Amino acid sequence: MTSRLVIALLALAAFGQLAxxxxxxxxxxxxxxxxxxxxxxxxxxxxxxPEAPWPGARTRPAARLFVPDLKLDRLVVEGVATPNLxxxxxxxxxxxxxxxxxxxxxxxxxxxxxxxxGHRIQLEWPAGVIRNWRVQESRVVDSRTTRLDMNAPGPLxxxxxxxxIDAIEAxxxxxxxxxxxxxxxxxx
Amino acid sequence: xxxxxxxxxIFAFAAAASSADAQHRAGLQLVSASxxxxxxxxxxxxxxxxxxxxxxxxxxxRFTNHTQGWAEGxxxxxxxxxxxxxxxxIKIGExxxxxxxxxxADARQVFEQAxxxxxxxxxxxxHADNLFSTSLTNIAPGEDIVVTIGFGQTVEYRYGRxxxxxxxxxxxxxxxxxGAESQTLANSPPAxxxxxxxxxxxxxxxxxxxxxxxxGVQSLHHAxxxxxxxxxxxxxxxxxxRGAGKDFELVWSARDEDRLQGALFVExxxxxxxxxxxxxxxxxxxxxxxxxxxxxxxxxSGSMQGEAFEQAxxAVRLALDRIDHDDRFNVIAFSNTAxxxxxxxxxxxxxxxxxxxxxxxxxxxxxxxxxxxxMGMAMAGLPDPGYLxxxxxxxxxxxxxxPQVLERIDREIDDSRLFAIGIxxxxxxxFLNRASSRGHGTTTLIKDPRDIAGRMSELLVQLxxxxxxxxxxxxxxxxxxxxxxxxxxxxxxxxxxxARLDGPASExxxxxxxxxxxxxLRFVEMEWPMRDYFSAPGxxxxxxxxxxxxxxxxxxxxxxxxLRHDERLLTALEYRIVSPLTSLVAVDRTPRRTEAAxxxxxxxxxxxxGDRNLDNSDPAALHAMPATDxxxxxxxxxxxxxxxIVLLMIFNRRFNRLERSRRESNADEPIADHGExx
Numbered sequence: 001m002t003s004r005l006v007i008a009l010l011a012l013a014a015f016g017q018l019a020x021x022x023x024x025x026x027x028x029x030x031x032x033x034x035x036x037x038x039x040x041x042x043x044x045x046x047x048x049x050p051e052a053p054w055p056g057a058r059t060r061p062a063a064r065l066f067v068p069d070l071k072l073d074r075l076v077v078e079g080v081a082t083p084n085l086x087x088x089x090x091x092x093x094x095x096x097x098x099x100x101x102x103x104x105x106x107x108x109x110x111x112x113x114x115x116x117x118g119h120r121i122q123l124e125w126p127a128g129v130i131r132n133w134r135v136q137e138s139r140v141v142d143s144r145t146t147r148l149d150m151n152a153p154g155p156l157x158x159x160x161x162x163x164x165i166d167a168i169e170a171x172x173x174x175x176x177x178x179x180x181x182x183x184x185x186x187x188x
Numbered sequence: 189x190x191x192x193x194x195x196x197x198i199f200a201f202a203a204a205a206s207s208a209d210a211q212h213r214a215g216l217q218l219v220s221a222s223x224x225x226x227x228x229x230x231x232x233x234x235x236x237x238x239x240x241x242x243x244x245x246x247x248x249x250r251f252t253n254h255t256q257g258w259a260e261g262x263x264x265x266x267x268x269x270x271x272x273x274x275x276x277x278i279k280i281g282e283x284x285x286x287x288x289x290x291x292x293a294d295a296r297q298v299f300e301q302a303x304x305x306x307x308x309x310x311x312x313x314x315h316a317d318n319l320f321s322t323s324l325t326n327i328a329p330g331e332d333i334v335v336t337i338g339f340g341q342t343v344e345y346r347y348g349r350x351x352x353x354x355x356x357x358x359x360x361x362x363x364x365x366x367g368a369e370s371q372t373l374a375n376s377p378p379a380x381x382x383x384x385x386x387x388x389x390x391x392x393x394x395x396x397x398x399x400x401x402x403x404g405v406q407s408l409h410h411a412x413x414x415x416x417x418x419x420x421x422x423x424x425x426x427x428x429x430r431g432a433g434k435d436f437e438l439v440w441s442a443r444d445e446d447r448l449q450g451a452l453f454v455e456x457x458x459x460x461x462x463x464x465x466x467x468x469x470x471x472x473x474x475x476x477x478x479x480x481x482x483x484x485x486x487x488x489s490g491s492m493q494g495e496a497f498e499q500a501x502x503a504v505r506l507a508l509d510r511i512d513h514d515d516r517f518n519v520i521a522f523s524n525t526a527x528x529x530x531x532x533x534x535x536x537x538x539x540x541x542x543x544x545x546x547x548x549x550x551x552x553x554x555x556x557x558x559x560x561x562x563m564g565m566a567m568a569g570l571p572d573p574g575y576l577x578x579x580x581x582x583x584x585x586x587x588x589x590x591p592q593v594l595e596r597i598d599r600e601i602d603d604s605r606l607f608a609i610g611i612x613x614x615x616x617x618x619f620l621n622r623a624s625s626r627g628h629g630t631t632t633l634i635k636d637p638r639d640i641a642g643r644m645s646e647l648l649v650q651l652x653x654x655x656x657x658x659x660x661x662x663x664x665x666x667x668x669x670x671x672x673x674x675x676x677x678x679x680x681x682x683x684x685x686x687a688r689l690d691g692p693a694s695e696x697x698x699x700x701x702x703x704x705x706x707x708x709l710r711f712v713e714m715e716w717p718m719r720d721y722f723s724a725p726g727x728x729x730x731x732x733x734x735x736x737x738x739x740x741x742x743x744x745x746x747x748x749x750x751l752r753h754d755e756r757l758l759t760a761l762e763y764r765i766v767s768p769l770t771s772l773v774a775v776d777r778t779p780r781r782t783e784a785a786x787x788x789x790x791x792x793x794x795x796x797x798g799d800r801n802l803d804n805s806d807p808a809a810l811h812a813m814p815a816t817d818x819x820x821x822x823x824x825x826x827x828x829x830x831x832x833i834v835l836l837m838i839f840n841r842r843f844n845r846l847e848r849s850r851r852e853s854n855a856d857e858p859i860a861d862h863g864e865x866x
Binding site for chain 2: 003004006007010011013014015016017018019020021024025028080081082085086090102103104105106107109141143148160161162166167168169170171172175
């Protein structure tokens with residue numbers, strides 16, 4: 001009798017954990033999907049600020065990130081706070097043009113470890129402006145001792161995610177930091 | 189996801205983690221051509237046990253290498269003047285490595301060798317008078333190592349106050365252009381970096397066994413918790429996190445101050461008794477009318493900027509207030525050059541004094557600290573007949589050319605007296621003590637603005653009182669006494685000497701120590717019975733330390749350089765203490781780092797003095813790393829593993845049930861058979 005109870009409880013726990021996994025992954029996918037339409041609408045409207053992707057949403061798409069070499073396409077949301085990052089990579093821009101994009105290692109930035117020096121990155125802003133970047137460097141740093149300098153002179157693109165990408169335990173101190181430099185003048 | 193990327197350690201983030209930014213973080217700093225970043229954190233625990241006039245301190249520092257590479261580091265720190273370091277222990281996990289004292293070059297070689305071989309090792313070296321460094325090498329990635337350094341020091345007694353000092357900061361010493369090699373850390377890896385901002389975590393506890401009923405115990409600059417009664421106290425920093433940046437000063441006094449006449453502490457080492465004697469001169473002095481020529485010298489160099497300079501200004505004003513109209517005086521301000529108020533000493537008329545107050549008020553602090561020429565100016569010529577020249581100089585002691593200044597004082601002091609006022613935290617008190625004792629004067633330390641009035645009035649009493657001169661000490665047996673020449677004593681100062689007696693402690697019960705001297709031409713005698721002594725560990729090493737320092741101070745014409753070197757080295761090796769000639773080195777027996785793992789070089793930051801601003805980066809522009817882990821992998825894996833367990837349990841139940849039913853059916857058959865037989 002007790003073993004049946006234990007099995008039932010464990011099964012519940014297992015489904016709870018799997019549901020959490022599904023919820024996090026699902027949120028990441030659904031967020032991207034929902035934002036895609038509001039992004040498209042804003043592009044059609046000639047670069048007007050994108051609408052809220054769903055009623056009551058606090059995040060809205062701020063840019064689109066392409067990595068042609070890895071065939072990746074992500075919609076980037078405003079702000080790098082944890083709640084925003086559930087829906088998509090978060091973006092923040094420093095006063096001198098230092099662009100920071102951060103995302104979870106287990107959802108949108110799972111690919112970040114595969115980026116190598118020389119890979120091309122495209123960033124599309126709401127007005128349809130596309131800028132090309134090239135990966136210059138990727139490094140692993142300790143978040144307890146390293147800070148991001150938002151005042152750094154730009155243009156500079158920095159992408160951050162947790163390291164190691166496939167670690168089992170969550171919340172480790174290490175971060176993978178990929179920096180990229182612009183390769184062209186603005187094209188439309 | 190290459191291995192090299194995972195191992196990347198040194199990192200100047202986004203080309204903008206400027207060096208100023210790196211400096212204001214506490215802890216070990218990784219330094220390389222590409223910039224620096226903090227990688228190794230550190231906490232410091234200080235334990236002090238005071239027995240009578242001796243204090244034993246152990247400093248325990250924990251370093252954690254947060255990086256993925258092998259690290260090495262170097263930590264530069266000040267110790268109190270006269271501290272004798274005799275202990276180095278390194279703990280890695282459960283292993284304990286003990287340090288041994290070797291000749292400096294030897295020790296460094298042993299350390300370098302260990303470094304190359306991939307062994308964990310530590311090295312404690314002495315650089316300037318009271319500036320030491322600990323070097324560590326081959327700290328494994330993610331490893332915790334605990335370094336313990338032990339040293340002894342004596343407690344200061346003055347005007348009824350016992351003072352224990354522990355410096356937590358060093359001032360960067362000013363260096364002039366050429367040839368001031370004595371203060372630089374010879375052939376050192378990256379220079380020490382001063383850390384302001386967040387200070388390293390510091391906790392401190394003091395066990396005080398004064399040996400007499402205590403009247404009051406007080407920490408001057410830190411909030412502390414004090415417990416205990418009678419002659420014993422336990423003191424702890426109330427806010428451990430905020431300790432660094434200000435020198436620790438603990439002050440206590442006796443309930444029955446008048447009954448305090450002296451004390452004798454004895455330790456036996458190497459078959460000989462070593463003694464520390466403190467005697468208080470009789471208190472019945474009266475200030476005598478004395479015509480003085482007061483030369484006030486004020487340090488207005490860049491290192492004094494801020495609160496320190498205000499304090500120096502205030503101290504000089506207080507000295508001016510006490511000048512008698514019979515006296516003569518002058519004021520000299522100095523930085524890169526000396527700036528005298530008058531060409532020479534003038535009469536203390538109202539007009540002249542007013543001019544001096546104005547002069548003091550208009551000074552600003554900037555530039556270097558060239559004390560040598562200034563001292564020459566202060567000591568130039570002879571004072572008017574019938575006047576005693578007293579030179580009072582207020583400085584933080586972060587001066588250039590220390591040896592030249594000391595030599596000049598030896599050469600030119602004549603009958604003049606030199607009094608040093610050390611201003612602020614992180615003062616180079618070792619230098620000030622040397623300068624003032626060569627100048628037959630005293631050193632007064634002022635750490636805090638609210639100390640100024642009290643300390644200055646004590647100094648001014650000293651300036652006005654007769655001294656105890658020509659002191660001689662007679663021990664009942666032959667003895668080697670340090671300091672060799674007992675300095676003149678001023679009001680409020682006890683006589684303090686260290687001696688090594690010719691014979692074991694068991695034989696010194698008879699007789700007494702006699703000190704004689706003159707006060708204002710009258711004969712003064714003090715006596716202390718030898719059998720009234722306390723056993724105290726630390727006396728022997730304090731004696732050895734005094735000998736090593738004393739021999740260095742002997743004028744060159746009185747001692748052959750080679751002999752001096754040999755004697756000092758021998759003393760340091762025999763008594764196993766760190767000195768300018770010897771270092772402590774500890775090496776792990778097993779090499780642990782493989783050839784392939786690269787070693788990263790680290791320099792460690794000290795704490796910058798609290799009132800000095802070395803930090804000019806903008807912390808607001810620095811963004812913490814975002815949290816970039818949703819935890820879904822962990823959840824998913826956890827879910828899958830629990831699911832596996834559930835499936836296994838279900839399978840197990842099924843299997844058990846099947847087994848049972850099979851056994852039951854097997855068991856039924858023989859019974860049925862039996863039944864048939866019946």
